[in-house]
Amino acid sequence: MVLDTMSSDNPETRERILKAAWRLLEKSQGRGVRMTDIAKRAGITRQALYLHFSTRAELLIATTHYIDEVRGSDERLAPSRSAQTGTERLDAFITAWGTYIPEIYGMAKALIAMSDTDDAAAKAWGQRMEDMREGCEAAIRALNSDNMLSSTYSPDQATDILWTLLAVRNWEQLTITCGWSQEKYIETVKSLARGAFVIENVS
Amino acid sequence: MVLDTMSSDNPETRERILKAAWRLLEKSQGRGVRMTDIAKRAGITRQALYLHFSTRAELLIATTHYIDEVRGSDERLAPSRSAQTGTERLDAFITAWGTYIPEIYGMAKALIAMSDTDDAAAKAWGQRMEDMREGCEAAIRALNSDNMLSSTYSPDQATDILWTLLAVRNWEQLTITCGWSQEKYIETVKSLARGAFVIENVS
DNA sequence: CTGTCAATTGACACAGTGTCAAGTAATAAA
DNA sequence: TTTATTACTTGACACTGTGTCAATTGACAG
Structure with missing residues (x-):
């Protein structure tokens, strides 16, 4: 035995x-x-x-x-998925991902660096980014369902922009290089995304 | 002799x-x-x-x-410097830099990759980015002088955001990864920057 | 004919990844 | 008690790419 x-x-x-x-x-x-x-x-x-x-x-x-x-990356997205309005969903997704970045930053940096030479690493990181992109897409779609997506960009285009805005490299530049706090980073990305994608409420 | x-x-x-x-x-x-x-x-x-x-x-x-x-990177900035209004200057700078990126992309990628291991490379690339940042700063300052800078962001903050928006990595993601054309890239960045920084003309 | 200078040839050091063969210590089964 | 198995160690080596060095070649100049 x-x-x-x-x-x-x-x-x-x-x-x-x-x-x-x-x-x-x-x-x-x-x-x-x-x-x-x-x-x-x-x-x-x-x-x-x-x-x-x-x-x-x-x-x-x-x-x-x-x-x-360990960090439960999945559960983090729960608030985003259960958001009532498109705007809330957008905000929740930005908060979730933006808060996750600093926790994976070291590993992400190493994997990105490897991607330059190693195909397996490139594919793995690409997959993760693809997964993240789905979150962006869902948020934009929610906005669109609410008829709150600005006509300036198509849903696809808006998804591409949001996806790019949320890139690890941008977090790195704003917080590490420019010295922004994590809170300021999150608030600014939210404000940028809202300004770009959400139709103004003209009262 | x-x-x-x-x-x-x-x-x-x-x-x-x-x-x-x-x-x-x-x-x-x-x-x-x-x-x-x-x-x-x-x-x-x-x-x-x-x-x-x-x-x-x-x-x-x-x-x-x-x-x-060879490419005369300096002369490219002439239209930006001679722009009459802040908005024009912003547009001209985005066009100049955005058009330059694809010409230096290969070299930039290699230098960025080296920066992970080599301090001299990191310093050199950092210096180039610092130089580019000055263009961002000048554009934002021009906007501010025209009283056209949105109150949402301070000039410093706006500079940081524009600088980040114009990063080579973002160009890479939008054109190469997402398949955008160069024109669409330029137009979108202009539109994003205008939307974020320029006060709306309420008629 | 001699010196100089750019470039060549072949060798080697060094770092980091990945591989391999032989050995060890612990644990389990006969 | 002996035998196998398993996880790991030890020491060696191959490979790639950067950077260095010493000796040599070929051209041209005074």
């Missing part, structure tokens, strides 16, 4: 690695994190990493899933 | 290298261009590159200056 106290492909170690990667990526804002560093922090050798993840890209991608799971 | 047909630190070769780098960077959109490739295209050996540029970062930076020179 096998009472696997330490079952095949040890999940404890795997999680220790993911935690280590996450920690290091956030601490260094995604720059200069080597396999060696992650291994050291996880308390194993560099080679042992490859018993769990076959490439650096795979480890990075697994880290994103781990963060999503 | 030395009639230097081939003066010290041969400028012909230097230029051939810069042209080769430029060509390759644009062709491959800044990805995967190695010193070997540039040397080959310039018709010299990889090692000979180092007789002209001491590092890859230095070569990339020199390439940006070369492009600026």
Whole structure:
């Protein structure tokens, strides 16, 4: 009888690695994190990493899933989905995503950097952005259903713009480079989006 | 008497290298261009590159200056500077910069990618972005002088937003990823900027 | 004919990723 | 007690790309 106290492909170690990667990526804002560093922090050798993840890209991608799971990226979207009006939904989505960015920033930076050379990384990050785009699309669609979408842009175009506005790079530039607070960032993006997409209430 | 047909630190070769780098960077959109490739295209050996540029970062930076020179990046700003009204200046600046981006995109991508690891590259790209920011600032200031700057944002804040809006990454996302035409990109950015910064003309 | 200068050739150091083979320590099963 | 299995270690090595160095070549100039 096998009472696997330490079952095949040890999940404890795997999680220790993911935690280590996450920690290091956030601490260094995604720059200069080597396999060696992650291994050291996880308390194993560099080679042992490859018993769990076959490439650096795979480890990075697994880290994103781990963060999503721990941080509950899905539940964050609940307020957005249950919003009554299109405007509320837009606001809620911007808040949800805008609040999530700083939590994944290090990992995102590393994955984006890898995307330049590694196809798997590019595909994984592209998929995540595609997922995020659906949130943008849903918000714009809600606005459109309320007949509140400005005629300046088509729904597709508005989705593209909102999607671009919410890019990690823009968050990075405004908060890190320009020194904005997180609150100011969120408020400004909301104000920009509202100004661009929501029909003025002329009283 | 030395009639230097081939003066010290041969400028012909230097230029051939810069042209080769430029060509390759644009062709491959800044990805995967190695010193070997540039040397080959310039018709010299990889090692000979180092007789002209001491590092890859230095070569990339020199390439940006070369492009600026050939493409006359300065003259492009003339219409912006001579604009009569703030709104015109804003439009002219967006057109100038927005038209310039596709010409430097490959090089910009490569330099941004290097910035993750190389401090010299980061500094050089940061400087270019700082220069561009001055154009944003001037446009916003012109708007403010005309009393046409919306009270929603302070001049500093408006500058930060315009600067972010005009980032290369946003151009990349809208044109390359979303498939927008260059014209649509320019028009949309103009419309977004006008909507965000220019006071409505209530008649 | 001699010096200079750009460029070549071939070698090597270094960092980081990924691979492989042999060994170890713990745990489980016969 | 012996035997297998599993997770991990150790040490070595291949590969890529950057950057360096020493010795050599070929051209041109005085």
